[in-house]
Structure formats: structure tokens, C-alpha cells
Amino acid sequence: MASETKTGRTKVSVTEQEALDFHSQGRPGKLEITPTKAMATQRDLSLAYSPGVAVPVKAIFADPATAYDYTTRGNMVAVISNGTAILGLGNLGALASKPVMEGKSVLFKRFADVDSIDLEVDTENVDEFINCVRYLGPSFGGINLEDIKAPDCFIIESRLRELMDIPVFHDDQHGTAIIAAAGLINALELTGRDFKTTKLVCNGAGAAAIACIELIKAMGFNSENIILCDTKGVIYQGRTEGMNQWKSAHAVKTDRRTLREAMEGADVVFGLSQKGAFSADMIASMADNPIIFAMANPDPEITPEEVAEIRSDAIMATGRSDYPNQVNNVLGFPYIFRGALDVRASQINDAMKIAAVRALANLAREDVPDDVAAAYQGQRPRFGPQYIIPVPFDPRLISAIPVAVAKAAMETGVARKEIEDLGAYAHELSARRDPIAAATQRIFEHVRSHPKRVVFAEGEEEQVMRAAISFANLGLGTAILLGRDEPLKATAERAGIDLDRPGIEVVNARMSTRVEAYTEYLYARLQRKGYLHRDAQRLINTDRNHFAACMVALGDADAMVTGTTRNYSTALEDVRRCIDTAPGHRVIGVSLALARGRTILVADTAVHDMPTAEELADIAEEAAGVAHRLGLEPRVALLAYSTFGHPTGERSERVREAVKILDRRGVSFEYDGEMGADVALNSHRMEQYPFCRLSGTANVLVMPAIHSAAISTKMLQELGGLTVMGPLLIGLEKSVQIAQMGAKDSDIVNMAAIAAYNAAV
Ligand SMILES: NC(=O)C1=CN([C@@H]2O[C@H](COP(=O)(O)OP(=O)(O)OC[C@H]3O[C@@H](n4cnc5c(N)ncnc54)[C@H](OP(=O)(O)O)[C@@H]3O)[C@@H](O)[C@H]2O)C=CC1
Ligand SMILES: CC(=O)C(=O)O
Ligand SMILES: [Mg+2]
Known part of the structure; x- marks a missing residue:
């Protein structure tokens, strides 16, 4: 359901059936593995497998560091769980944790281009779990532990950190702590508080909670001002029931015994416990301008709507994406591992975590530039109570956080590879952003x-x-x-x-x-x-x-x-x-081909059978306009079977004429042709034509005729594993989209969204 929240933002949620359909439609689950090398010929086989594969084997034996050069290790993280604390749902076992772990793997890829695989280990025995993971070390550049209950997670993580020479990072502990600390720094700033005098209650004393308070203490938060609670109430010095060494380390001297008593007058409350753990009267009893992070998933300890009923002076955050201020480890783990992998870090240490906290907190204080505003539901948020932390779709995260993490790793001596030019590194990171996801999100x-x-x-x-x-x-x-x-x-x-x-x-x-x-x-x-x-x-x-x-x-x-x-x-x-053609426009079909981080627009895939030179020039202009609207700087290649005059032929002549027409029109985007698809899409091939006016490989391909457009996009889709969206219908006076016959519901929603978008812009 979508509804307007009391906090003034559109709240979007999904039905249970939609969630099941999403997971079951097409290939069940959320990921698949694709090879990075062609395995087409006898030669490929000889190189990829026996005998060629023996060569990197020997090289790695001679120098283990070369595994980063010859295998997937340097970009591969395992997401490993035994399902004993799945979100806030409790111990539902290894198998039931798989959707969450697949989800984390997908988020690694989507947000930071880290390859990841989920591994569900079916044991609650700590030693068995440790042994299972430790021997997997050679396969991965890092281990992301997930949803393992406390206190087992503390033992597991610290033993694995000793046993393995790659980062082992329990996301529920440190990922959560990093995001919560960043949000806290900003919320304190907004309410004029500081680390020395602020009083904080943390409900929950498990993986996430203990890590959160350890991190903020390490950053200077006054430990005397933190009260930790669990299912038995306040963790006070001398308590014996339900204790362990990790809780004891944070026990305080206090007469308060219940969460209700603890929260009275508190400035900040962290919820890392369970749905509904905070009541209205607890929230009402907090200090002025309270800071409430209700982080339990999928349902928070108290909802923003419930808080809004009680008081209007609160800064409110949850772990969910459908409310403002999402304090969720998704803002951290993809980027923290990205930075750690890129310097081949042996661990993720406190300095790296604190660097991530600061980078995240600072990002929320920066102005949101135009090209980022789309990630914020079209609004341009300003640092304030409704915006203390960036949203997961903020495209600046991919450059800001890994750079800070990698720099801290190098400064603290845990990097095994130096990055000399961090500016260039930041630039490379931005290029890893999935452009179409950004475009569709927009x-x-x-x-x-x-x-x-x-x-x-x-x-x-x-x-x-x-x-x-x-x-x-x-x-x-x-x-x-x-x-x-x-x-x-x-x-x-x-x-x-x-x-x-x-x-x-x-x-x-x-x-x-x-x-x-x-x-x-x-x-x-x-x-x-x-x-x-x-x-x-x-x-x-x-x-x-x-x-x-x-x-x-x-x-x-x-x-x-x-x-x-x-x-x-x-x-x-x-x-x-x-419906008529929009004045000054031509109706065309543009398909979006999405592959390996590249988005290519192909036109005209729907309307003009055998376009004239004039029509080809119009198609180029319309398609360039679409690229602009999707946030791409168009580089238009007018394609033919020939490249710059060779071989000659009637269709190529028409394409060349279209280029001349564009010259005469003085259009403001980059274009050139005629050229073959290989030249348009491959920078090495393009270099053979140094006079070519495109500054890089083309992202808009104007096809010489509809049959080549339709045949090539359909072939690529079927054989190349490409995702093709469209054709999108462009140039009508009113907004209409035509889905493919037999389209699935998700395709139709995309088409409807595009139709709505075209009606809006
Ligand atoms: N927003 C985010 O990014 C993240 C949110 N979380 C959320 O935090 C919660 C805890 O996760 P995690 O630390 O991994 O789990 P753990 O199982 O390690 O810890 C759960 C803790 O919560 C306590 N607890 C449970 N119910 C209550 C209650 N009603 N009142 C007080 N304390 C309670 C437990 O108490 P006891 O020790 O007495 O059993 C335990 O200390 C989950 O809801 C999870 O979704 C976790 C990670 C990230
Ligand atoms: C977000 C997350 O990791 C959790 O709730 O467990
Ligand atoms: Mg988790």
C-alpha cells in the first residue's frame, strides 16, 4: 500500500503476495552466476580449464597474492548465516534465512559491484560453524556474517578474525553500528547535544546493540550515560539473570530496573530488539527533542506514525526503506567491503569503521546536487530532522564511503595494496554505478x-x-x-x-x-x-x-x-x-539494452520500417532526447553494415546523408556515423578511426532500419543474457506505452511507470 505518512512522505509497502511473487517469478530466488570469459571454443576451454588453468594454479602456489589477479577472490564476498537471528524474526534456521542472505548478496552487487554468494550453514554449534567458515577462506576476499544470534556471533566473529587473513565482518554488529553512529552524530548536532552529556538507552543487548554502544563509546560517548536493556529489563551492575560477558561489560550502576524507568528523561533511545517494544508512554517520558532510532526489522519498536501521535519534537528513524531516515546496514556493508577489497585489506578495523561513520554523516550534511535529487523522491532534502542520513539509492555513497575506508586501511597498515590516487579511485567507483538502475529509480x-x-x-x-x-x-x-x-x-x-x-x-x-x-x-x-x-x-x-x-x-x-x-x-x-504526434517530434520506439553496467539505447525499434535519411536524423534527435531524460549524456552512433565509407552501399549512403543532415541542423549532442556496431561499442575498434567524433563508445545506437533494430535487440536478449526494456514509445502528443505481447506484471508496471513519467515531464 502507498499512503501519506504523518511525516509528510509517501510510504510505500508491498503485499505479502507481491513479495512471494517477486521471489518466485522467473528463475526462483534473486541471483544467478554468469561467466566472465567466453567458453566458446576449444582454445577457450584449453585456457579456462585443462591445460591452461594449471598455469595460474602454479603461479598462485608460488605467490598466494596472485590469487587476486587470477581468480574472483578479490571481488568476492560470502554472506554467511545460520539463521539464528533472522532480522527481528528470531531463530528460524539456516534454510529460512536464505532469502535474506540472497538479498544481501544482491545488494552487494547492486550498490557496490561486489560479487557475492550466500552460504547458509545448518548448525547452531559455534565450533562447527567456525570450522565450516574458516576453511572457506581461500575462496573469498571477505566474509560477511549475517543474522547470527548473540552471544554466539561475538565468539564466532572474534575467532574467525584470528583464524582468517581476510576481513570477517558481522554486518548486524558493525554495519548497524556504523550507520546508527552516523545518524546519531547528525541527530545530536541538530538537537544541540554532544557525546559527553547525552543520555542514551539501548533496548536490546544482542549483536547489533552491543556493537552500536561499543562503537559510540570508542568514538567518545560517555559510557556512564548509556543504559542497556534486554528482555529482563535494565542491565545493571550486579544483575545475574540472563547475563553474559558482553552484557556485563556495559552494566551500569543505576536504580532503574525496567525499560520504562530507563527511558524517563533519556535523550536518545536505540531499539535493536523487537517490534512494538516501545510504548507511547515511554516515548512521552523522554527529554525534549528526543532522538528515537527504532531499528528492529521488518517492524520497528514503534512506528513514526505512533510517535507523531505523541510528540512533534522527535527525530525519528527506523530500519525500513518506506520511512524517512532509514538507519539500516544496507548503507554500509556494500561500500565498506568495496573499500576493503580494493586495498586487499586483511581486516576491517575500528579506524575503517569510524572513517565510514564520518563519511556517511558528512554526506547527509552536503547539498544534494541535481543529479542526485531523483534518488530522493524528486525532493531535494536538506540536512534536518527528516534527513539525518543519506538514502540507499544516493549515488554518492559508492564513491564517498569506499574511499574513506580504503584510506583508513592504508593509514592503519592493514592494506595489502596501495591506492595512490584516491581522486582517480573515487572516479572509478562512480563508474561502477549501475546506470539503468539509477535511471529506473529516477x-x-x-x-x-x-x-x-x-x-x-x-x-x-x-x-x-x-x-x-x-x-x-x-x-x-x-x-x-x-x-x-x-x-x-x-x-x-x-x-x-x-x-x-x-x-x-x-x-x-x-x-x-x-x-x-x-x-x-x-x-x-x-x-x-x-x-x-x-x-x-x-x-x-x-x-x-x-x-x-x-x-x-x-x-x-x-x-x-x-x-x-x-x-x-x-x-x-x-x-x-x-492521438497525434507531438508538434516538432517524430514517433519512434526506443529500446533500452542493459548489460554489465552499460545502458545502450537502440532506435527505432518500433515505427519506421525503412527510414529515409531525414527520418534517421529525426530518430537520432528523439533518441538523444530520451538519453538526456534518463540522465545519460548521449553519444549517438548511426549504424550501418559499413564503417566510414567501407564497404559502400545504398543503405550506408542513406546513413551518411543522415549524419550530414544532423550537421546542418547543428544539434548539440555527440553523433557520428556511419559505423558498424563493433566500432560503436568497442573503444579499441573506435581508436582505429581517430577522426571519429564520439568521445567514447556510443550509448545510443540509431539502426538503419527496423529489421536490423528488431533482430539485433531480440538476438541479444535471447543469446546474450541482455535485459531489454521497451520499445518505449516516444514522440506522441500524449503519453502511451505499449508492452510486449504476453508481458509479465513487472514489465507492465515498468511500462506504466514510464508512461506516467512521460506524462509528468
Ligand atoms: N536496522 C538495521 O540495520 C538492523 C536492525 N537489526 C534489528 O535489531 C534486532 C536485533 O537483532 P540482533 O542484534 O541481530 O539479534 P540478537 O538475537 O543478537 O539480539 C536480540 C536482542 O534483543 C533483545 N530483545 C528481544 N526482544 C526484546 C524486547 N521485547 N525487549 C528488550 N529486549 C529484547 C534480546 O534480549 P535477550 O538478550 O534478553 O534475549 C537480545 O539482547 C532485530 O530486530 C534486527 O532486525 C539488526 C541488525 C541491523
Ligand atoms: C538489516 C539487518 O541486517 C537486520 O535487520 O538483521
Ligand atoms: Mg541482519
Whole structure:
């Protein structure tokens, strides 16, 4: 569900069914492994496997450090758990922890380009667990321990740190501590407090809690001012029940015995315990301008809404992504390991952790530049109570944190590789950002802050209904499902979908009061093209594409999505009967091909069969505009089977003419051609043409004709493991997207989001 929170931000959450579908659709789970070398020929096999593989084997035997050069080790982290403390859900075992661990692995990749694999170890025996992990050392550049209960996690981590020569990092301890400390520094600054006099209560005395208070104490927080609580209440000196050495180390002299007593007058409370552990009266009893970090996952100790009912002076943070101030270790572990791996650190020490804390805290105080604002739901946050910590999608994290961590590792002598130019390193790190994820994130965030009414023309289809519900749940706007009452209800019932929810409207074309207006509109457009009034009426009454397109044309909806039940060109013809080309534009299809951190736009993949030179030049301009809107600086290659005049041929001549037209038009983006795809996409091949005007490999490919566009994108998708989005329909006066026939609900949501985005910009 999407709703406006009392804190003024759109809260987005998902249904349980969506969460299950997300995990089960396509290849079950969240990751797969792909090779980095072609394994196509006998020679490849001889190099990758026997006999060639023996050579790096011997090299590594002679010098173990070369494993970083010849294997995946230097970029590979294992996420390892036994499932004894899965989020705040408790001990649900190794197997049940797998979705979380796969998730952590995916986040490593997504946010910091660290390769990662999840390993679930089915034992609660500490020695067995340690032995299992210690012998895996050669495989990895680092070990991320996850969701292992206290106090076992303390023993496991410290023994493994002694036994292994790579970073062993229990994320729930140190990842959480780093983020919480960064948030705390900023919240103290905003409320005029300091480390010496602030009184803090920490509820929970497990992995995360102990690490949080150890880190802030190491940073100078006055230990006398921290009270730790667990399920038995305050951890005071002399307590015997439910104790262990880690709790004892933080026991204080106090008469307070319960959490309620501890929280009275406290300035700060950390929740690292369980859902609902804080009550309204506890929060009410805190000092003025209290700082409340309710970090239990998936549900916090108290929600921001509940706190807002009680007091308006609180700085509130949770571990969740759907509230402001997400204090969650996702802001840390990908980047901390990135920095540690890049200097081949033997450990992650306190100096590296504190460097990460400071980098994170400072980032939240910096101005949010334009190209980053999109990561913040289109708003530009300013350092303040609602923004004490960056969001996980902040693209600056990838350069800010690893640099600080790597620098600290080098300064403290745990780096086994020096980075001499940290400025250049920061630059390289930015290039590791997944551009399309950033682009799609930008689209979604923009739409979320400018929600739209999108008509889903094929509302009777099950996957369309699911997409519409996701669209509404994601806070993207209102989804209008077009369909007849009975079939629509029957499908919804069969699929167990409840359409009676906010953000969903159902429109039955036959019963609509707008039929007449749409008919007149369509008749006026078609009467000189051989259509009678009754033809227009029939199209509106019986054809959902025409009805939906007229809704958009006459302003009853902002955008439209269709295509799952009809082929692309038919759907496009339907739409174009109702909607004109935008003045000064040309309607084209642009596909987004996403592979290995590269985003390539391919045009025209939908409309022009055999474009003329003039049309090719228009296509280049439209596609460059799309690249701009996605945040890419366009480098447009006009492709042909020939490169700069060789071999000659009629189609290549047309492409060359298109380049001359662009010259005459004086367009402001980079373009060149004609060239082959290999030259456009490979910098070494491009270097062979030093006169080529592109400053780097192309990110927009203008195809000479639709067949080459369609064939190449489809081939790449099927054979190359590429993700292809689109074709996105560009250049219409109103916003329409046409999904592929048989598209899945997630594809339809993306198309609807793009349609909504185009209606918004
Ligand atoms: N936001 C974030 O990034 C992170 C959040 N967390 C959250 O922190 C919580 C704890 O995780 P973790 O430290 O790994 O787990 P552990 O199992 O190591 O520790 C749990 C601790 O919470 C205490 N506890 C449980 N329920 C209550 C309660 N109602 N009142 C007081 N104390 C309670 C336990 O007390 P006792 O010792 O008496 O059993 C124990 O000390 C989880 O909800 C987890 O999701 C964890 C890591 C990161
Ligand atoms: C976020 C996390 O690691 C946890 O809640 O366990
Ligand atoms: Mg965890």
C-alpha cells in the first residue's frame, strides 16, 4: 500500500503476495552466476580449464597474492548465516534465512559491484560453524556474517578474525553500528547535544546493540550515560539473570530496573530488539527533542506514525526503506567491503569503521546536487530532522564511503595494496554505478512525487490487474482498469485479487458516460479517412485501445499502457487513430539494452520500417532526447553494415546523408556515423578511426532500419543474457506505452511507470 505518512512522505509497502511473487517469478530466488570469459571454443576451454588453468594454479602456489589477479577472490564476498537471528524474526534456521542472505548478496552487487554468494550453514554449534567458515577462506576476499544470534556471533566473529587473513565482518554488529553512529552524530548536532552529556538507552543487548554502544563509546560517548536493556529489563551492575560477558561489560550502576524507568528523561533511545517494544508512554517520558532510532526489522519498536501521535519534537528513524531516515546496514556493508577489497585489506578495523561513520554523516550534511535529487523522491532534502542520513539509492555513497575506508586501511597498515590516487579511485567507483538502475529509480521516484492517472487498457487480464495493483501500491498514482464488469470480476476472483482498494478504479467502457464524447472526438478525426460515425462508435464501444487512448486524449487519464494481448503494430495503429504526434517530434520506439553496467539505447525499434535519411536524423534527435531524460549524456552512433565509407552501399549512403543532415541542423549532442556496431561499442575498434567524433563508445545506437533494430535487440536478449526494456514509445502528443505481447506484471508496471513519467515531464 502507498499512503501519506504523518511525516509528510509517501510510504510505500508491498503485499505479502507481491513479495512471494517477486521471489518466485522467473528463475526462483534473486541471483544467478554468469561467466566472465567466453567458453566458446576449444582454445577457450584449453585456457579456462585443462591445460591452461594449471598455469595460474602454479603461479598462485608460488605467490598466494596472485590469487587476486587470477581468480574472483578479490571481488568476492560470502554472506554467511545460520539463521539464528533472522532480522527481528528470531531463530528460524539456516534454510529460512536464505532469502535474506540472497538479498544481501544482491545488494552487494547492486550498490557496490561486489560479487557475492550466500552460504547458509545448518548448525547452531559455534565450533562447527567456525570450522565450516574458516576453511572457506581461500575462496573469498571477505566474509560477511549475517543474522547470527548473540552471544554466539561475538565468539564466532572474534575467532574467525584470528583464524582468517581476510576481513570477517558481522554486518548486524558493525554495519548497524556504523550507520546508527552516523545518524546519531547528525541527530545530536541538530538537537544541540554532544557525546559527553547525552543520555542514551539501548533496548536490546544482542549483536547489533552491543556493537552500536561499543562503537559510540570508542568514538567518545560517555559510557556512564548509556543504559542497556534486554528482555529482563535494565542491565545493571550486579544483575545475574540472563547475563553474559558482553552484557556485563556495559552494566551500569543505576536504580532503574525496567525499560520504562530507563527511558524517563533519556535523550536518545536505540531499539535493536523487537517490534512494538516501545510504548507511547515511554516515548512521552523522554527529554525534549528526543532522538528515537527504532531499528528492529521488518517492524520497528514503534512506528513514526505512533510517535507523531505523541510528540512533534522527535527525530525519528527506523530500519525500513518506506520511512524517512532509514538507519539500516544496507548503507554500509556494500561500500565498506568495496573499500576493503580494493586495498586487499586483511581486516576491517575500528579506524575503517569510524572513517565510514564520518563519511556517511558528512554526506547527509552536503547539498544534494541535481543529479542526485531523483534518488530522493524528486525532493531535494536538506540536512534536518527528516534527513539525518543519506538514502540507499544516493549515488554518492559508492564513491564517498569506499574511499574513506580504503584510506583508513592504508593509514592503519592493514592494506595489502596501495591506492595512490584516491581522486582517480573515487572516479572509478562512480563508474561502477549501475546506470539503468539509477535511471529506473529516477523514473519511479519522479512519478512517486508526481503521481498520475494511468489507464490500463487490458484490465481484464490477470497480469494487468496485478500490475495495476503494484502501480497503486508503489505510490505511482491511480491505476484505471478498463474492462467489462463480469469478466473482470471473474478473473479477479479466480486469481484471488482484491480490486476494491485505494488507487484502483475500474471503468466499464460500455457503461461509461464518456462514450458519446469519445465517439464524437474520434469521428471528427477519422471522418475524412473513410470512417462513418457508426465505425467510430463501434471502435469506442468495442475496442479498449481506442477507448483508453481517447480517455488520455480528452484528459480523463494522464497516460495509457496496453499491448499484452495484441501485437505491437496493431496496438500502435489503434493508438495513433486517437492521438497525434507531438508538434516538432517524430514517433519512434526506443529500446533500452542493459548489460554489465552499460545502458545502450537502440532506435527505432518500433515505427519506421525503412527510414529515409531525414527520418534517421529525426530518430537520432528523439533518441538523444530520451538519453538526456534518463540522465545519460548521449553519444549517438548511426549504424550501418559499413564503417566510414567501407564497404559502400545504398543503405550506408542513406546513413551518411543522415549524419550530414544532423550537421546542418547543428544539434548539440555527440553523433557520428556511419559505423558498424563493433566500432560503436568497442573503444579499441573506435581508436582505429581517430577522426571519429564520439568521445567514447556510443550509448545510443540509431539502426538503419527496423529489421536490423528488431533482430539485433531480440538476438541479444535471447543469446546474450541482455535485459531489454521497451520499445518505449516516444514522440506522441500524449503519453502511451505499449508492452510486449504476453508481458509479465513487472514489465507492465515498468511500462506504466514510464508512461506516467512521460506524462509528468
Ligand atoms: N536496522 C538495521 O540495520 C538492523 C536492525 N537489526 C534489528 O535489531 C534486532 C536485533 O537483532 P540482533 O542484534 O541481530 O539479534 P540478537 O538475537 O543478537 O539480539 C536480540 C536482542 O534483543 C533483545 N530483545 C528481544 N526482544 C526484546 C524486547 N521485547 N525487549 C528488550 N529486549 C529484547 C534480546 O534480549 P535477550 O538478550 O534478553 O534475549 C537480545 O539482547 C532485530 O530486530 C534486527 O532486525 C539488526 C541488525 C541491523
Ligand atoms: C538489516 C539487518 O541486517 C537486520 O535487520 O538483521
Ligand atoms: Mg541482519
